[in-house]
Amino acid sequence: MNDVQKTGSDSAERPGAKTSARRADLRARLVAAGRAAVAEGGLQNLKARDLAAAAGCAVGAIYNVFDDLDDLILRIGADTLARLEQGLAAPPGPAPEPAEELLRLACGYFSFARADKALWRALFEHRLAGGRPAPAWYLEDQSRLFALVEAPLARLLPDEPASSRALLARTLFSAVHGVVSLGLEEKLAPMPEAILEAELERLVRAFAAGLTLLPPG
Amino acid sequence: MNDVQKTGSDSAERPGAKTSARRADLRARLVAAGRAAVAEGGLQNLKARDLAAAAGCAVGAIYNVFDDLDDLILRIGADTLARLEQGLAAPPGPAPEPAEELLRLACGYFSFARADKALWRALFEHRLAGGRPAPAWYLEDQSRLFALVEAPLARLLPDEPASSRALLARTLFSAVHGVVSLGLEEKLAPMPEAILEAELERLVRAFAAGLTLLPPG
DNA sequence: GAGAAAAATGAACGACGTTCAAAAAACCGG
DNA sequence: CCGGTTTTTTGAACGTCGTTCATTTTTCTC
Numbered sequence: 001m002n003d004v005q006k007t008g009s010d011s012a013e014r015p016g017a018k019t020s021a022r023r024a025d026l027r028a029r030l031v032a033a034g035r036a037a038v039a040e041g042g043l044q045n046l047k048a049r050d051l052a053a054a055a056g057c058a059v060g061a062i063y064n065v066f067d068d069l070d071d072l073i074l075r076i077g078a079d080t081l082a083r084l085e086q087g088l089a090a091p092p093g094p095a096p097e098p099a100e101e102l103l104r105l106a107c108g109y110f111s112f113a114r115a116d117k118a119l120w121r122a123l124f125e126h127r128l129a130g131g132r133p134a135p136a137w138y139l140e141d142q143s144r145l146f147a148l149v150e151a152p153l154a155r156l157l158p159d160e161p162a163s164s165r166a167l168l169a170r171t172l173f174s175a176v177h178g179v180v181s182l183g184l185e186e187k188l189a190p191m192p193e194a195i196l197e198a199e200l201e202r203l204v205r206a207f208a209a210g211l212t213l214l215p216p217g
Numbered sequence: 218m219n220d221v222q223k224t225g226s227d228s229a230e231r232p233g234a235k236t237s238a239r240r241a242d243l244r245a246r247l248v249a250a251g252r253a254a255v256a257e258g259g260l261q262n263l264k265a266r267d268l269a270a271a272a273g274c275a276v277g278a279i280y281n282v283f284d285d286l287d288d289l290i291l292r293i294g295a296d297t298l299a300r301l302e303q304g305l306a307a308p309p310g311p312a313p314e315p316a317e318e319l320l321r322l323a324c325g326y327f328s329f330a331r332a333d334k335a336l337w338r339a340l341f342e343h344r345l346a347g348g349r350p351a352p353a354w355y356l357e358d359q360s361r362l363f364a365l366v367e368a369p370l371a372r373l374l375p376d377e378p379a380s381s382r383a384l385l386a387r388t389l390f391s392a393v394h395g396v397v398s399l400g401l402e403e404k405l406a407p408m409p410e411a412i413l414e415a416e417l418e419r420l421v422r423a424f425a426a427g428l429t430l431l432p433p434g
Numbered sequence: 435g436a437g438a439a440a441a442a443t444g445a446a447c448g449a450c451g452t453t454c455a456a457a458a459a460a461c462c463g464g
Numbered sequence: 465c466c467g468g469t470t471t472t473t474t475g476a477a478c479g480t481c482g483t484t485c486a487t488t489t490t491t492c493t494c
Contacts, residue, residue: 023441042344048482058443060484069482124402125342127259134404142405170408171396171416178395179388185341187351188359191387199388202434207420210427217419240472265451275474277453286451 027065029055035076042118043125073126074138080119081141087112088148098156099208105148106176106204110197113180146170156208159216172207179203244282246272252293259335260342290343291355297336298358304329305365315373316425322365323393323421327414330397363387373425377433389424396420
């Protein structure tokens, strides 16, 4: 409903430029305040009145630039996804062995989750009201994560069809996510992080080794 | 409001028997009503006033038999865990190949999650207020699930130390959970269930095959 | 600069989990 | 059985939440 892309430089000529700039600025301040609130106390700590106070606006102003808090939470999630993608970016240099690269991604994912626990949690904890599906722009942000896994998989399994590899990338991502997710879960018996990382390595190495034995699917 | 039938025979012997029986009955009715509410509309659909209406008691009565709604949710979760454990019980007959048994458990887990999606989700969606740790009785209910995985793992890796196997059981459970969890996640691009099950099989088979190649850890 | 249009405001609304003074029920010695 | 005491149950009330909308303030147009 509210796509404001106008971040033009001149304010006097274009009608509504000042307003759009203020709206964009308010959006940014609200996302920043929301991210800080979630980072501090989880999704439960995201309160409309606190947000308004932190961003220096009225509570009603939130609803001028976002449909509702769910909308704001999705933007925070997109931010988190972008930072995660950035944190998993491949370092320069020659491409390592596929299994080593997969392991690097898995450990990077764990590292990110550990460092930004509350924000990372919010990615999966949050449910859209009424079971609505996530907007397309959010799904695209996610698919970039799976793509990071797909590249080393292609080198590991050159005979695998591309469609099958895409599924496999999501599966491997999901498996690593599961280990990290339940590993950091406070409702389960706690796990030392060093052990968790060793288990992650065992999962990725065993899975990668086993994959090369299975027939292509 | 509530008619209490006086049996007359047991009221004289046990002091407070009638009271504790009513409390136990109320607990059961509240858990049943809560489970129905969660099954219908997720954790968000669990409202104190609705619960009281469904169980035929005052809102305050909930707090006579539960600390708070978190407490009630944990009981619902324990119920769900018990039904899951029951659904994963090994069928009679000779023990199959370890990998096949692991696959059966994974598919059983997926089947349960699919059939009781909202209740299964509630197991992981729910966070205790203030980041409190889960009570011991709840952790014990969970550990029984990991134990189901440990048995076939012991046959698959007879040279693995028991402590390492316990970790591995939790890791494999977590990996399968991750695939099921993100597979059924509505905030991700949807996955057909048949494909999801095939991916689950690929994960378990590759992991089991790869494990036998890795050195014991 | 004045009048029209658009945006920002914050008090008000309904719903939520939880509490607690009061009412009801259970208990117990005579 | 009864009257006084204790325990349990009750539901109106409280504080907080996300969200709305009549009012005020700002921006735009001529």
